[in-house]
Structures are given as C-alpha cells and as structure tokens.
Amino acid sequence: MANGCGTNGKRGKGRREFLLGTVAIGAALTLPGTARAAEIRELSGGVKVNGKPAxxxxxxxxxxxVETAAGAKVSFVIGDDAFLLREQSKIALERPPVAKSSVITGLRVLTGGLLAxxxxxxxxxxxxxxxxxxxxxxxxVEAGTTESYLCTCYxxxxLRQRGGEGHKLIVSGYHTATTVYATSVEGRTMVPAELxxxxxxxxxxxxxxxGRxxxxxKHNQRLEGTGQDASGGEVVKQAPAEPAQSPPSESPKAQTATQPPPQQAVSPQPAPQQTAPQPKPQSAAPPEPSPPPRPRPTPPPESKPPDQEWRLPPPRLN
Structure with a gap:
C-alpha cells in the first residue's frame, strides 16, 4: 500500500507541475510584445541593421x-507595431527600461520617411x-533638418515643436497632416499640409x-455610401451590366406609329467652293456722242466718149 501511495503521489506531483508549466507558457504568450517576434516581413534593396547588411x-x-539605401525599403513588426521604412531613411528604435523586452516605447526618425x-x-x-x-x-513621418512632415492618418x-514654440493636440479620423518648422515661418512653426x-x-x-x-x-465604406471618396470628391461607380431584356410586344399599329422612318443614306456632298468677292468696277463717265457721219460726195458721172466724132472737112485749095 505504501508503495502504491508513493507512486500515486509522484504521479499527482508530475501532473501538477505539467499544468503549472502550461499555464505559465500561456501567460507568457499573452504578454505585450511576446506574441509576435520582431521580424522582417518585406525587404528590397540595401538595408542595414546596426550597420550590417540585413x-x-x-x-x-x-x-x-535601421537604415535604407536609395531604392530600398523594409517592412517589419515589433510586438503590436508595424513599420514601413522608405528609401534613404534612418531610424533609431528606443530601448525600453525592461531588459530583453520586445516592446518599443518610441523611436527617432533621423532622416527620410516612415509609415507606422x-x-x-x-x-x-x-x-x-x-x-x-x-x-x-x-x-x-518625413524628417528633415529644417522641417518635418507628420500626418496623423487616424x-x-x-504634437510639439522641438523648440517649444508650438503645440497642438490632433484627433484625426482621416489624414490630418502638419508641417513643423525648426524656426518660425511668418510667425508660425506649425502649418497645415496636404496628404x-x-x-x-x-x-x-x-x-x-x-492581425488588426x-x-x-470602415471610413471608406461610409464614404462609398455617401457617394464621396476619401479626398472629399465624388466616387464614380460603374453600375453592373444588366442582362439584355426583350422589349414588350406591341401591336402592328403601335409599332408603325412608334417606329421612325428609315433613314436614307446620304452621301457627303463636297462643300461649294467659295470665291472671293470681286470688287465692282467703278462706272465710267458716259462717252461723248460722236458726230453723225458725213455723207460721202457723189462722184461725178463718168463722161463717155461719143460713139462717132463729127469733124468739118478740110478746106479745098484751088
């Protein structure tokens, strides 16, 4: 009996230890930042982590x-946060006070652009x-030495200016962008910007x-119901093509009344050539009347020689 009780006691102890270990593992998986390991999801081009190629x-x-070269980009996940680093960008992830934690408390965008x-x-x-x-x-975020662009997408x-010259609280449902200057520009250090x-x-x-x-x-779905897009303009929706339906049958008289007369093919006629208007000639002065023609003189009648000339006989000499 003693041996049996000892065996049962060992089994019970082992079962309790197994259950306690299972509970501990489950609790660890539910801790912030431990559910997802810090990992790269997409990488293209030259990317470095702590100065070494990634x-x-x-x-x-x-x-x-983390920094990227020209034409490069990288997306990665740390805990419940996801990041997309643009080309020619550099960020520094802050180290939390708790050692070996995979949760970040903040970051610095030194140059370039970051979507997060x-x-x-x-x-x-x-x-x-x-x-x-x-x-x-x-x-x-886009960071520069003299100005930075920050869009509160939602x-x-x-938001505060580093020199303490500007501050505002932004509660955004859809893309509220601000440019923050290092020094005042026309009396302001924060200026609204475009997307x-x-x-x-x-x-x-x-x-x-x-996993979110x-x-x-939801924002875009609400706008679709109102006929607007995210930028405030109208959404042009294409209605689905409806199946072709045959028109209702009509009586021959109705068809004759509603049917338009057949169109005759008309061959194109060349446009008539337009001639430039000719200037009208100025009316000349009427010509002076010419004198009436003089009558031609009647030539004298031609004298005809007599048929036989009569002469005196010569005188006789005695």
Whole structure:
C-alpha cells in the first residue's frame, strides 16, 4: 500500500507541475510584445541593421538602428507595431527600461520617411524638429533638418515643436497632416499640409501584419455610401451590366406609329467652293456722242466718149 501511495503521489506531483508549466507558457504568450517576434516581413534593396547588411532572417529589436539605401525599403513588426521604412531613411528604435523586452516605447526618425501603425499604449516619435506623443495611431513621418512632415492618418497625436514654440493636440479620423518648422515661418512653426507620399492601402496592409483591421476600411465604406471618396470628391461607380431584356410586344399599329422612318443614306456632298468677292468696277463717265457721219460726195458721172466724132472737112485749095 505504501508503495502504491508513493507512486500515486509522484504521479499527482508530475501532473501538477505539467499544468503549472502550461499555464505559465500561456501567460507568457499573452504578454505585450511576446506574441509576435520582431521580424522582417518585406525587404528590397540595401538595408542595414546596426550597420550590417540585413536579410529576411534578421531580427530587428528595440535599440537597433535601421537604415535604407536609395531604392530600398523594409517592412517589419515589433510586438503590436508595424513599420514601413522608405528609401534613404534612418531610424533609431528606443530601448525600453525592461531588459530583453520586445516592446518599443518610441523611436527617432533621423532622416527620410516612415509609415507606422501602433497598438495600444503610449509611444513617442521624434524628428529633428518635432516630438509626437501617440496612442493607437497610424502616422506617416518625413524628417528633415529644417522641417518635418507628420500626418496623423487616424488616432490621436500630441504634437510639439522641438523648440517649444508650438503645440497642438490632433484627433484625426482621416489624414490630418502638419508641417513643423525648426524656426518660425511668418510667425508660425506649425502649418497645415496636404496628404502626400503614403496611401490607405499601405496602412491597411501594415495593420494586417499585426492581425488588426484598419479603421480606414470602415471610413471608406461610409464614404462609398455617401457617394464621396476619401479626398472629399465624388466616387464614380460603374453600375453592373444588366442582362439584355426583350422589349414588350406591341401591336402592328403601335409599332408603325412608334417606329421612325428609315433613314436614307446620304452621301457627303463636297462643300461649294467659295470665291472671293470681286470688287465692282467703278462706272465710267458716259462717252461723248460722236458726230453723225458725213455723207460721202457723189462722184461725178463718168463722161463717155461719143460713139462717132463729127469733124468739118478740110478746106479745098484751088
């Protein structure tokens, strides 16, 4: 009996340890940032991580520096956040206070452009001219030394100018863009800007990388119902082609009344040539009347010699 009880006790202890281990693993998978490893999803062109060429198998972690060459781009996931780094860009991911954590608390966009979608929790994005506190937001950032472009694609952003000369809270449902200058321009350091260099399709694809549905899908569906597109214009919808239907039969009289007379083919006639109008000649003065012709003189009648000339006989000499 003692041996049996000892055996059952060992089995019970082993079962408890197995169950406790299973619970611990499940809890670890639900911790923020541990559900998804930091991994590259798309890579093209020259990409470096911490100065070394990156591959698809390269992991990107908090504290790393990622940069792209001309014509290159890279998309990657860290925890619940997804990123798309444009060409000729460089970012530095902040290292969190907790060691070996795969959750970033913020990043710095040193140069170039970055499109990013963030999960729950507060994050901070910095550029040379601006600081943005974000929460569950989709943003696009272009960083420069004298000015930065930041579009709040959706969500909430607490935007500040690095010199402390400007601040505003942006709550956006669809692409609210701002240019932040290093120094005041015409008395302002923050100026509204237009949408540029990023698309809804890219944001939707990034959200799918982390298993979320982009709020832009619902936004665009609502606009389709109102006949407008995302930019505020009208959406031109093409109606589906309807099957051809035969017209209802009509009586011969109705068909005769409604049927238009047959058209006769008309051959094109050449356009008549137009001649330039000729100037009318000025009427000349009437000619002076010529004197009436003089009658020709009647020639004298021709004298005819007599038929026989009569002469005196010569005198006789005695």
């Amino acid at each position: 591959k698809r198998s390269t992991h990107i972690r908090p504290g790393d520096v 979608v963030f999960g729950k929790g507060s994050k901070r994005v910095e550029t040379p001219t601006a600081t943005a506190g974000i929460r569950g937001t989709g943003i696009y 969500g909430e952003v607490d 540029k260099h990023h698309t809804d399709q890219e944001l939707i694809a990034l959200e799918r990388l982390v 549905t982009s709020p832009l899908l």
